Amino acid sequence: MIGGDGMFINVAVDSETTSEDFQDQDSADTMTPRQVAATIFSRRLADLISESVVSTEDGLTRSLTLYALAQHLELAYPDVPVSQSGLYRLMHGEAIPRLDLIIALARVFDVPPEYFVTGDKES
Numbered sequence: 001m002i003g004g005d006g007m008f009i010n011v012a013v014d015s016e017t018t019s020e021d022f023q024d025q026d027s028a029d030t031m032t033p034r035q036v037a038a039t040i041f042s043r044r045l046a047d048l049i050s051e052s053v054v055s056t057e058d059g060l061t062r063s064l065t066l067y068a069l070a071q072h073l074e075l076a077y078p079d080v081p082v083s084q085s086g087l088y089r090l091m092h093g094e095a096i097p098r099l100d101l102i103i104a105l106a107r108v109f110d111v112p113p114e115y116f117v118t119g120d121k122e123s
Helices: 025-030 033-050 066-076 084-091 099-109
Strands: 007-010 053-056 061-063
Touching: 033 084, 033 099, 066 084, 066 099
Parallel strands: none
Antiparallel strands: 007 053, 053 061
């Protein structure tokens, strides 16, 4: 849950997903380590965003958007460069994040940083 700028994010993490949910054995053999990392990260980020609800100060709730997440990260972690388009690329597996962004996202969603980089959700 996040506060401070009038926005609160609630996340429910599903602990039933396993590494098999990220890739099947055939595709794992043909993917580079970078592609595997991008796939794991993008699915984890997409899951967290889709499970998140934003509560505003006026009591309304809505789904978390990449724009709102980018704005929050910019305010909460001004030394971590991030943009809406950068988050889009990460969420769609077109890029892999820097370590500072992984740590910032882990803090925002209240998950360990390992959550974004391991194939199982036991982290």
